[in-house]
Amino acid sequence: MSETPAIEAEGLVKHYGKTKALDGLDLTVGPRTVYGLLGPNGAGKTTAVRVLATLLRPDGGRARVDGHDVVAEAAVVRRTIGLTGQYAALDEYLTGRSNLVMIGRLSRLTTRAATRRADELLERFGLAEAATRAVKTYSGGMRRRLDLAASLIGHPSVLFLDEPTTGLDPTARALMWDIVRELVADGTTLLLTTQYLDEADQLADRIAVIDGGKVIAEGTPTELKASVGGQRVLLTLAEAGDTAVAVKALQPFAAGSIASNGSVSGHGGRLLDVPVIATDGLATEVLRALDAAGVGVSDIAVRSASLDDVFLTLTGHAAEAADEDDDKAELAEEAAV
Amino acid sequence: MTATTLSAADLTTARGSLAQFLNDVWVLTKRSIARIRREPETLSEVTIQPVMFVLMFAYVFGGAIAIPGGGNYHEYLIGGMLGMSLAQTAPGTAVAVVSDMSTGLIDRFRSLPMSRAAVLTARTIADLLTQVIGAAVVAGVGLAIGWRVHTGPGDVIEAFALALLFGYAFTWAGVCLGMVLRSPEAAQQTGFIIFLPLTFISSAFVPTQGMPGWLQPIAEWNPMSSLAAACRQLFGNPNPAALVDAWPAQHAELAVICWSLGMLAVFAPLAVHLYRNKGR
Numbered sequence: 001m002s003e004t005p006a007i008e009a010e011g012l013v014k015h016y017g018k019t020k021a022l023d024g025l026d027l028t029v030g031p032r033t034v035y036g037l038l039g040p041n042g043a044g045k046t047t048a049v050r051v052l053a054t055l056l057r058p059d060g061g062r063a064r065v066d067g068h069d070v071v072a073e074a075a076v077v078r079r080t081i082g083l084t085g086q087y088a089a090l091d092e093y094l095t096g097r098s099n100l101v102m103i104g105r106l107s108r109l110t111t112r113a114a115t116r117r118a119d120e121l122l123e124r125f126g127l128a129e130a131a132t133r134a135v136k137t138y139s140g141g142m143r144r145r146l147d148l149a150a151s152l153i154g155h156p157s158v159l160f161l162d163e164p165t166t167g168l169d170p171t172a173r174a175l176m177w178d179i180v181r182e183l184v185a186d187g188t189t190l191l192l193t194t195q196y197l198d199e200a201d202q203l204a205d206r207i208a209v210i211d212g213g214k215v216i217a218e219g220t221p222t223e224l225k226a227s228v229g230g231q232r233v234l235l236t237l238a239e240a241g242d243t244a245v246a247v248k249a250l251q252p253f254a255a256g257s258i259a260s261n262g263s264v265s266g267h268g269g270r271l272l273d274v275p276v277i278a279t280d281g282l283a284t285e286v287l288r289a290l291d292a293a294g295v296g297v298s299d300i301a302v303r304s305a306s307l308d309d310v311f312l313t314l315t316g317h318a319a320e321a322a323d324e325d326d327d328k329a330e331l332a333e334e335a336a337v
Numbered sequence: 338m339t340a341t342t343l344s345a346a347d348l349t350t351a352r353g354s355l356a357q358f359l360n361d362v363w364v365l366t367k368r369s370i371a372r373i374r375r376e377p378e379t380l381s382e383v384t385i386q387p388v389m390f391v392l393m394f395a396y397v398f399g400g401a402i403a404i405p406g407g408g409n410y411h412e413y414l415i416g417g418m419l420g421m422s423l424a425q426t427a428p429g430t431a432v433a434v435v436s437d438m439s440t441g442l443i444d445r446f447r448s449l450p451m452s453r454a455a456v457l458t459a460r461t462i463a464d465l466l467t468q469v470i471g472a473a474v475v476a477g478v479g480l481a482i483g484w485r486v487h488t489g490p491g492d493v494i495e496a497f498a499l500a501l502l503f504g505y506a507f508t509w510a511g512v513c514l515g516m517v518l519r520s521p522e523a524a525q526q527t528g529f530i531i532f533l534p535l536t537f538i539s540s541a542f543v544p545t546q547g548m549p550g551w552l553q554p555i556a557e558w559n560p561m562s563s564l565a566a567a568c569r570q571l572f573g574n575p576n577p578a579a580l581v582d583a584w585p586a587q588h589a590e591l592a593v594i595c596w597s598l599g600m601l602a603v604f605a606p607l608a609v610h611l612y613r614n615k616g617r
Contacts, residue, residue, distance in 0.1 A: 053448050078450040089445035093372040105364040106451040108357075113347030134375060150445065 004067045006031045006158050006189035007052060013060030014047050014213075021047040023213035024061065029191060029206075034184050036204030037193040040315070044213035045193035046086065049162045052191070053083045065158055079108075082156030086163050088143040089150070092136040096127055096146050099135060100153055107154030114153065121149040125179065141172030148179065158189045165199060177202060197308050211315045225305045230278035232303055233286055237270045238296030249293040250274050253286060270298075275309060354452065361455030362462065369433075369463030382429055383471030387422040391478045394418075394542055405546045408575025415479040416568035416576075417541030419496075420561045422471045423504030425536065427511030428528020430464050434515025435524045438615070447615075457608050461508045468504040472497055487573030496571035499593050503564045506597040509604035516611035541565050544577040545586075557583040560600075563592035 007029035014022040022044045029035040037045045050056040052063055054074040062069060068076045083089075090099050097118050104114025122131045125145040130138065135146065144164065151159060164180070165173040180203055184190060194200050200207050201221050209217040209224070217224060233253070237246055253276040276282065283302050290297055373379055391414065399410040434457075437443050446456050476484075486493055511528070518524045538552065539545075539561035545553050556562055557578075566578035566589035578586040585592035 050444075055444055055447055075450060078448060081448060083445065083448040085441050085444055087441040089441035089443075091368060091372070091442060092440070093375050094368060098368075098371060102364055102368055103445065103449070106361055106446065106449050108450060109347055154449070 003031055005029055005064075006033075007035070007063070007065055007191060009048070009052065009061065009063040011061035012048065012051055012058050012063060014044075014051060014056060014058050020213050022051070022058070022061075025210065025214055027208060027215065029189060031189055032184075032187050033205045034180070034190045034192060034203055036200035036207040037191065037210055038195070038197065038200045038207050038311070039193075039210040040195060043210045045195075045210060046162055047213075048210070049083070049085075049160045049191065049193055053081055053160050054078055055083075079154075080157050082151035082154065082159040084144075084148050084151040084159070084161050084164060086166060088135075088147040090135045090143065090147060093134055095132050095134055096122060096138070096142075097131040099146065100150055103150045104153040109154065117153050117155075118149075121152060125149050126175075139172075141168055141175065144168060144172070144176060145179070148176070152183075156188065158191070159183065161190060161192045163193055163195065165194070165196070173199075197306065197311060201306075209311065209314055216314050217310065224310045227310065230305055231276050231282065232305055232309060233272075233274050233276050233282070234299075234301040234303065235272040235274070235286075235290075235297055236299035237272065238298045240270050242295045243270075243272065245293050246272060246290060246295045247274075249289045249295060250276075250286065252289070253277065253279075253282070275305065275313060358452040358455055358458075361452045362459045365455060365459030366462050366466075369459065370466070373463075373467070379429075380467060380470065383422055383426060383467050384474050386425075387418060387471060387475050388478050390421065391415075391418055391475065391482065395482045398542070402543050403547075404575050405544055405577040406575065406580055408577075409483070411479075411483045412485065412572075412574040413569065413577075414542070415475060415484045416496075416572065416574060417539070417561075417565040418475050418479070419472060419500045419568055420503065420539075420564040421536045421541050422475050423468045423500055424507045424561065425532050426464055426468055426471065426504065427507040427514070428525060428532060429467075430460065430508050430511030431515035431518065431524035431528050432521045433464075434460060434512050435518055435521050438515070439520070443612075443615070453613060454609050457512050457612055460512060461505065464508045464511070465501065465505050468501055468508075471504075472500055484574070488571060492571040492573075495590075496568045499567055499571075499590065499597075500564060502597045503560070503593055506600035506604070509601060509608055512608040513604050513611065516608060516615065535559065535561055539565065540578055545581060546577060554583065557581060557586055560593065560596035562586070563589050563596060567593045 005028050007027060009025055009027040012022045012025040013020070025044065025048055027035075027048075037048060039045050047056065051058050052065060052070060054070050054077050057071055062071075064070065065077045066080045068080070070077050091102070094102065100118035100121060101111070101114045104117055105111060109117065119128075119131075122128045125148070127142060127146060127149070130142060135143065138146065148161070148164065161180070165176050168176065177199070180190065180192070192200070192203060204221065206218070206220055207224060208215045217227065219227070233250070235246065237243065250272070254274055276286075279285070283300055287297060287300065394414050395411050399414065402410055404410060404413055443456065514527060514531075515524055518527060538556050539559040540556060541561050545556040545562065548556055562578065563585045566576055566586060568574075569576035570579070570589060578589065581587075
């Protein structure tokens with residue numbers, strides 16, 4: 001790993017009034033990899049991307065893209081990057097092709113090269129037939145694809161995709177995923193933000209979970225899942241009053257303290273969802289331990305940990321349900337943009 | 338996926354920052370012109386509106402307006418109408434700027450290796466082109482209602498040049514307005530609130546002599562009055578401002594130049610500053 005990282009951030013800080021959108025964010029993204037920034041609304045994902053794409057000046061810390069500082073060498077960085085934001089950055093009144101040619105011309109391509117590249121991308125993204133129609137007649141999925149094509153026209157070596165599939169229907173999302181996979185095969189470094197855990201799981205080589213403007217966990221999807229024990233036991237107790245006894249009996253199997261993981265829940269206290277360390281014969285051992293403690297069990301299931309569990313364990317709240325503070329941060333972020 | 342790779346021949350040879358700036362301005366001006374071609378109704382404020390105003394003032398209000406020093410109201414009207422139709426493109430500029438800012442397109446531009454000042458400059462150049470259309474429409478409808486020029490071609494060219502300089506300065510004010518407001522609706526309304534008094538508390542449609550004493554200095558120092566007076570003087574049309582003892586009325590052409598250059602000196606750098614720091 002002596003290669004220059006494609007993206008490096010050290011201690012990035014960005015305030016919006018009293019809200020800290022970034023609170024010492026560190027990131028290292030290797031060249032030609034897909035890196036997922038995973039976090040709830042307002043976690044600082046968009047702010048991080050805007051700093052790295054030279055749109056925002058950080059209040060503290062530093063960041064480099066392809067070895068160039070995003071503040072001091074912003075002009076150089078802009079020649080390297082492509083950006084697709086949350087909202088399609090297109091001229092509604094121009095045709096799809098005119099949009100791409102315009103962006104190409106502004107990315108220092110000649111008219112001939114921009115036109116050739118535009119047609120190539122329109123063909124690739126299934127937009128060739130719509131190429132001569134005004135963008136305002138496009139569907140949401142078509143806009144996203146055109147927007148992605150626009151960010152690729154200048155042959156960027158580092159691409160930022162900020163929530164590329166938010167608001168898309170499942171078919172359009174699957175198509176975006178295919179395109180993203182091909183980009184990676186092509187050797188582009190990709191920084192992808194998402195609030196969808198399955199998306200990060202499907203696409204990213206490495207994931208940084210961010211919350212409150214800093215990275216709270218980092219690793220491959222497999223490592224992250226293993227960090228919360230790798231498996232979960234779901235129990236339905238026969239008697240609601242047995243919960244405390246059951247939790248005590250399960251503690252030896254658990255990854256960390258069960259109570260602090262907030263995993264006791266639901267159905268009048270009869271349902272338990274406990275992160276456990278994966279071992280052979282787990283279900284049998286659990287049932288024996290509970291039987292010994294005198295706890296009756298009406299149902300048991302063991303499943304592999306998902307990134308949802310990682311998220312819940314790390315942040316104490318579910319990924320897609322933003323709490324009030326997050327909403328405030330998001331609002332501050334949008335107001336400042 | 339990349340069927341072709343980038344070769345040196347595909348990149349523009351424009352190395353200097355001026356050549357790059359001109360290239361970017363040209364690309365973006367073409368964008369705005371393409372928009373007009375697709376939606377010609379966006380030109381209504383420089384085509385249909387001036388025709389309506391000219392006809393209303395000439396045939397509805399005009400008969401009730403006395404011109405100190407005498408003269409034909411139809412000839413008086415056109416100098417003021419030029420100023421109004423050019424200056425009132427500024428709210429349209431503001432709306433276009435807010436719309437660009439709110440779609441995220443500007444974020445894309447700011448992430449590209451392009452000239453920082455090109456986006457706004459291209460906007461103002463496209464609007465200057467619509468102002469040329471507006472000036473031609475006003476002159477055309479003026480000729481139809483009996484407006485005539487009584488001077489030489491040099492004076493006429495100077496009058497239109499002054500009007501366009503004046504209009505261009507207002508365009509930069511419109512850009513600033515668009516940079517500080519959040520929605521196209523807000524830009525439209527704020528533009529209306531600013532430009533309605535600017536147009537009517539002036540000698541654009543009625544001589545200032547008929548206004549109450551406290552209002553007269555405001556109207557006389559209004560740049561719109563200076564432009565109207567300068568155009569009337571250069572066209573050889575009735576110009577009651579010549580009878581007013583105020584500096585901008587007596588030196589109308591110089592006043593237009595001062596106002597325009599002053600506005601450009603303030604609003605153009607301010608607009609670029611706001612653009613650079615947008616969301617930073």
